[in-house]
Amino acid sequence: MLQIVQHQINRLNEIIDGSAGGNDSFIGGQLGLTYYYYQLYKATGDPDYRQRMEDLVVQIFANINSGCPQLIGTSFSGGGAGLGYVMNAISREGAIPFNIDEQFGELDNWLFNTACYQLEDDFIDFLHGALGTVHYFTERSPAERTDFFLDELIIRLCQRVHKRDAGYWFSNYVLELEDKQNINLGLSHGQCGFLLILLNAYPRSAQKDLIEETVMEGIRFIRKYKMDVDFSNDEYSAFPFKVSENATEISAPNRLGWCYGDLGEVLLFYRAGKLFRNDELITLADVIGAQTLLRRSENATMVRDSAFCHGAAGLAHFYRRLYAESREPVYLEGHEYWIEQTILLLEKELVLNRYTGKEHGLLDGLLGVAFVLLSYVTPFDLGWSKCLLL
Numbered sequence: 001m002l003q004i005v006q007h008q009i010n011r012l013n014e015i016i017d018g019s020a021g022g023n024d025s026f027i028g029g030q031l032g033l034t035y036y037y038y039q040l041y042k043a044t045g046d047p048d049y050r051q052r053m054e055d056l057v058v059q060i061f062a063n064i065n066s067g068c069p070q071l072i073g074t075s076f077s078g079g080g081a082g083l084g085y086v087m088n089a090i091s092r093e094g095a096i097p098f099n100i101d102e103q104f105g106e107l108d109n110w111l112f113n114t115a116c117y118q119l120e121d122d123f124i125d126f127l128h129g130a131l132g133t134v135h136y137f138t139e140r141s142p143a144e145r146t147d148f149f150l151d152e153l154i155i156r157l158c159q160r161v162h163k164r165d166a167g168y169w170f171s172n173y174v175l176e177l178e179d180k181q182n183i184n185l186g187l188s189h190g191q192c193g194f195l196l197i198l199l200n201a202y203p204r205s206a207q208k209d210l211i212e213e214t215v216m217e218g219i220r221f222i223r224k225y226k227m228d229v230d231f232s233n234d235e236y237s238a239f240p241f242k243v244s245e246n247a248t249e250i251s252a253p254n255r256l257g258w259c260y261g262d263l264g265e266v267l268l269f270y271r272a273g274k275l276f277r278n279d280e281l282i283t284l285a286d287v288i289g290a291q292t293l294l295r296r297s298e299n300a301t302m303v304r305d306s307a308f309c310h311g312a313a314g315l316a317h318f319y320r321r322l323y324a325e326s327r328e329p330v331y332l333e334g335h336e337y338w339i340e341q342t343i344l345l346l347e348k349e350l351v352l353n354r355y356t357g358k359e360h361g362l363l364d365g366l367l368g369v370a371f372v373l374l375s376y377v378t379p380f381d382l383g384w385s386k387c388l389l390l
């Protein structure tokens with residue numbers, strides 16, 4: 001399998017290298033490609049990838065200084081938080097000579113101030129709102145200024161929580177006002193992602209008691225909506241994607257992916273269970289995680305492509321990360337199965353030009369698939385998927 005996957009990586013790299021970037025965003029443009037070349041350099045030691053990474057960095061900053069930047073706003077997906085995250089990642093390990101504390105003082109101030117305003121409007125979304133900035137500050141090396149920014153944003157975030165008898169939940173305004181009323185439980189835009197970001201911040205934050213309370217109460221709220229799984233009736237999901245606070249009936253599509261589905265809850269329960277020494281959560285994660293491994297058909301997973309967001313590659317890498325969290329060998333079986341499915345789907349998709357125009361897409365394009373396959377053939381953990389909370 002290693003040779004087959006390596007062949008596909010080589011093939012994808014040719015396509016990715018030959019494709020023009022439409023913008024400088026992290027999720028679909030030059031920043032994502034910069035991050036990928038950095039991971040290729042880490043994996044292979046090939047100086048050509050380091051040079052490509054450096055050339056892209058020069059181009060991105062030239063675009064910023066030109067007055068016609070290809071980045072928009074402060075978001076993690078396509079703006080300043082994504083720029084900060086990538087530059088922090090590649091400079092922290094010495095891949096480029098860049099003093100982020102000196103160079104990004106103005107950017108950090110802007111990100112912090114904007115995130116404060118975003119929190120006031122419940123625009124807390126991970127990919128598009130305030131929590132992308134929190135995610136970026138979490139990855140920075142400890143320093144008085146950024147530590148203050150991080151803790152102040154955590155305090156302001158937790159002040160926005162809705163406290164109910166059943167636990168805590170956050171509103172999130174993404175695109176429509178009704179998003180504030182619906183309670184999203186997913187990883188990409190919902191409670192799982194928000195609580196995972198707080199867990200990531202816990203080790204360096206001074207707000208440990210506040211984080212623990214918010215996370216555990218948030219998990220208690222999520223658990224309120226746990227459903228019975230009934231494979232005989234094609235009911236595969238243990239948790240819904242979205243709920244209304246006072247809903248009397250709940251249901252969920254059968255999607256299993258990075259963005260939505262039971263794997264987000266499983267990851268959240270493992271991390272919170274280990275950090276706060278809660279064996280009950282770890283046992284619950286074991287049970288639900290094992291149930292997901294039985295889901296392999298399109299009907300049971302809604303997997304129809306190889307992409308990362310809700311396709312085979314995302315599932316493959318999710319199971320790899322669940323193994324790292326739990327050391328349960330069954331997750332390695334899931335990893336291998338979905339890597340194989342990724343290759344099979346990719347063979348068909350490339351013939352049909354399925355990813356034309358999405359060559360640099362991290363979530364819905366070839367770049368996300370390439371990241372996953374690169375991790376498969378690399379004998380050490382590259383750590384790239386921390387950017388997507390895995």
